[in-house]
Amino acid sequence: xxxxxxxxxxxxxxxxxxxxxxxxxxxxxxxxxxxxxxxxxxxxxxxxxxxxxxxxxxxxxxxxxxxxxxxxxxxxxxxxxxxxxxxxxxxxxxxxxxxxxxxxxxxxxxxxxxxxxxxxxxxxxxxxxxxxxxxxxxxxxxxxxxxxxxxxxxxxxxxxxxxxxxxxxxxxxxxxxxxxxxxxxxxxxxxxxxxxxxxxxxxxxxxxxxxxxxxxxxxxxxxxxxxxxxxxxxxxxxxxxxxxxxxxxxxxxxxxxxxxxxxxxxxxxxxxxxxxxxxxxxxxxxxxxxxxx
Numbered sequence: 001x002x003x004x005x006x007x008x009x010x011x012x013x014x015x016x017x018x019x020x021x022x023x024x025x026x027x028x029x030x031x032x033x034x035x036x037x038x039x040x041x042x043x044x045x046x047x048x049x050x051x052x053x054x055x056x057x058x059x060x061x062x063x064x065x066x067x068x069x070x071x072x073x074x075x076x077x078x079x080x081x082x083x084x085x086x087x088x089x090x091x092x093x094x095x096x097x098x099x100x101x102x103x104x105x106x107x108x109x110x111x112x113x114x115x116x117x118x119x120x121x122x123x124x125x126x127x128x129x130x131x132x133x134x135x136x137x138x139x140x141x142x143x144x145x146x147x148x149x150x151x152x153x154x155x156x157x158x159x160x161x162x163x164x165x166x167x168x169x170x171x172x173x174x175x176x177x178x179x180x181x182x183x184x185x186x187x188x189x190x191x192x193x194x195x196x197x198x199x200x201x202x203x204x205x206x207x208x209x210x211x212x213x214x215x216x217x218x219x220x221x222x223x224x225x226x227x228x229x230x231x232x233x234x235x236x237x238x239x240x241x242x243x244x245x246x247x248x249x250x251x252x253x254x255x256x257x258x259x260x261x262x263x264x265x266x267x268x269x270x271x272x273x274x275x276x277x278x279x280x281x282x283x284x285x286x287x288x289x290x291x292x293x
Contacts, residue, residue, distance in 0.1 A: 004079035011038040015084040016051040017155035031057040084112040108165020154180035198235040207258040208275040
């Protein structure tokens, strides 16, 4: 029996990432693209290629009767449809949720939109503005330029919505990119912000290492491994020039390479890992989210 079919009508990042995740989960993903294609293909070819690897694709012009009939044919074969058109566009084209669910009552129709509030529904946005609206931009000040957190969270919510739709036997599920990153908006966990010696990034020889010895037993093991049991009560002391423990840890960790410290940590069961550079799309060590069979 063939895996379920996902129709991916989306472009740019959030929807195609959701499609990539579903593909990694074992679904067949078929892209339905407009005649103008996807802007991301020209803007960031490597990202585009990674997002859409393993998906089939065809061009369908939903502004024509032939294109709408083709979409309805595909919907009859599909289990999930991903859509990121602006609210109301599919209805104006004559292929809104009611029409598509009439063609396939078991379809899980996942709509990815930008904003939650009615007065912003038609306003364009991107990851940066969604994080701003979600009240998270200050918290992620150092992360947002390199990681599209709202888009990525929206992709994951879209996958969850698709799975929920399959369990429920179909339906329409809205994912709003302004709301999606609120999964990160839990009250901050004290001490997990890189400002305490037990949970921080340190310089090593030729790179950096991350130490995450928050629990008392892990900090005790770290103190023992470094031969400084007198630090046992200093786990949550501050990362500061005036802190002798922090200064000493920096001096110790600068003595070896990140790879050597990883070997050291692995041998002693310490939460100590090298800080690796981002993997480029197509890298032999490129990640697949979950190696599902």
